[in-house]
Amino acid sequence: MHNRVLVTGGAGYIGSHTTVELINAGYEVIVVDNLSNSDRGALEGVRQITGVEPKFIEADCCDRDAMRRVFEEYEFDSVIHFAAYKAVGESVAEPAKYYRNNILSFVTILELMCEFGRKNILFSSSATVYGDADVLPVTELTPRKPATSPYGNTKQMAEDILRDMVAANEHLSGIALRYFNPIGAHPSALIGELPRGVPNNLVPYITQTAAGIRECLSIFGDDYDTPDGSCLRDYIDVVDLAKAHVVAIQRLVDGRNKHRYEIFNVGTGRPVSVFELVRGFEEANSLKLNYKVAPRRAGDVMAVWADTRLANEELGWRAERELYDTLRAAWEWEKHLRQ
Numbered sequence: 348m349h350n351r352v353l354v355t356g357g358a359g360y361i362g363s364h365t366t367v368e369l370i371n372a373g374y375e376v377i378v379v380d381n382l383s384n385s386d387r388g389a390l391e392g393v394r395q396i397t398g399v400e401p402k403f404i405e406a407d408c409c410d411r412d413a414m415r416r417v418f419e420e421y422e423f424d425s426v427i428h429f430a431a432y433k434a435v436g437e438s439v440a441e442p443a444k445y446y447r448n449n450i451l452s453f454v455t456i457l458e459l460m461c462e463f464g465r466k467n468i469l470f471s472s473s474a475t476v477y478g479d480a481d482v483l484p485v486t487e488l489t490p491r492k493p494a495t496s497p498y499g500n501t502k503q504m505a506e507d508i509l510r511d512m513v514a515a516n517e518h519l520s521g522i523a524l525r526y527f528n529p530i531g532a533h534p535s536a537l538i539g540e541l542p543r544g545v546p547n548n549l550v551p552y553i554t555q556t557a558a559g560i561r562e563c564l565s566i567f568g569d570d571y572d573t574p575d576g577s578c579l580r581d582y583i584d585v586v587d588l589a590k591a592h593v594v595a596i597q598r599l600v601d602g603r604n605k606h607r608y609e610i611f612n613v614g615t616g617r618p619v620s621v622f623e624l625v626r627g628f629e630e631a632n633s634l635k636l637n638y639k640v641a642p643r644r645a646g647d648v649m650a651v652w653a654d655t656r657l658a659n660e661e662l663g664w665r666a667e668r669e670l671y672d673t674l675r676a677a678w679e680w681e682k683h684l685r686q
């Protein structure tokens with residue numbers, strides 16, 4: 348089944364947006380999710396946007412028997428593996444939880460793919476693998492730095508596991524996409540990010556502050572060696588990011604990937620400071636945000652942004668949405684949640 352894709356973590360933030368874009372591109376999607384950090388409602392949002400309800404199986408990717416049943420029951424050539432924990436701070440406090448979930452789930456999926464002769468695997472990696480890079484922007488050949496959190500380590504380890512599994516199994520092809528900072532929401536405001544508890548990430552904290560749920564945004568550091576003193580990141584719209592998955596899967600399905608294992612940066616190529624992002628949010632949405640400067644956050648790198656030429660040239664993909672539109676969509680989604 349060339350046009351059928353198993354999407355693990357498909358009820359999550361990036362998974363649900365990718366499910367929409369896959370359906371729009373004509374794929375049939377089977378979602379597997381244990382709903383540990385996601386909501387079934389996201390799939391209802393997918394249905395409202397696309398008119399198609401993806402097949403949903405509530406299961407944990409670490410549960411080998413449950414996953415074997417999925418492989419036995421459904422024919423599909425391709426898997427996109429999103430299912431993972433993603434909170435950097437929590438991973439430092441509970442490393443075993445991260446190694447167990449993020450590594451075991453991936454190895455389970457890869458083993459089953461080999462056992463059942465399934466071909467194409469797309470993995471969610473992260474710019475975190477570059478750490479505090481010596482040269483910016485980072486290309487896919489920029490050396491990875493030792494991970495500074497168990498979360499980051501799971502991404503590095505999973506990339507290596509994928510490389511080794513592809514090398515050892517000639518029918519298997521894989522792509523790792525290194526996401527920069529995914530933000531925003533679907534323009535319909537029917538799906539978006541659902542942070543549990545106090546958000547760690549900048550944009551959900553901004554939208555919750557604007558909504559009055561948080562009193563004040565802390566800007567973590569204004570004394571970095573950057574133009575305005577705050578950190579620089581590459582904020583990629585989640586819909587643009589979702590579309591990168593569609594072209595990457597199509598490349599695998601068509602057998603156009605070059606070495607059976609490839610890595611692509613998925614970012615805009617444009618560094619944006621925390622102050623710029625806050626100002627952009629205020630301007631895009633005609634509101635004022637309550638914020639203050641606070642000390643640097645432990646573990647933050649000063650700057651990281653992508654060289655996107657490889658994805659531009661090889662995938663024929665580039666980020667298209669304007670930052671203002673992305674920040675408007677983020678606010679529309681927050682308002683939708685509060686209705």
Ligand code: UFG
Pocket residue numbers: 433435473474475476499526527528547548549550552564565566567568578579580621644647
């Ligand atoms: N920031 C604030 N205030 C906040 C939250 C964040 O000033 O309340 C700043 C951070 O200091 C940083 C920037 O906003 O400079 C972005 O922070 P995020 O937490 O949104 O994102 P990070 O770049 O720290 O982390 C992201 C992903 C991680 C990934 C990491 C490295 O969330 O999964 O990029 O690639 F590991």
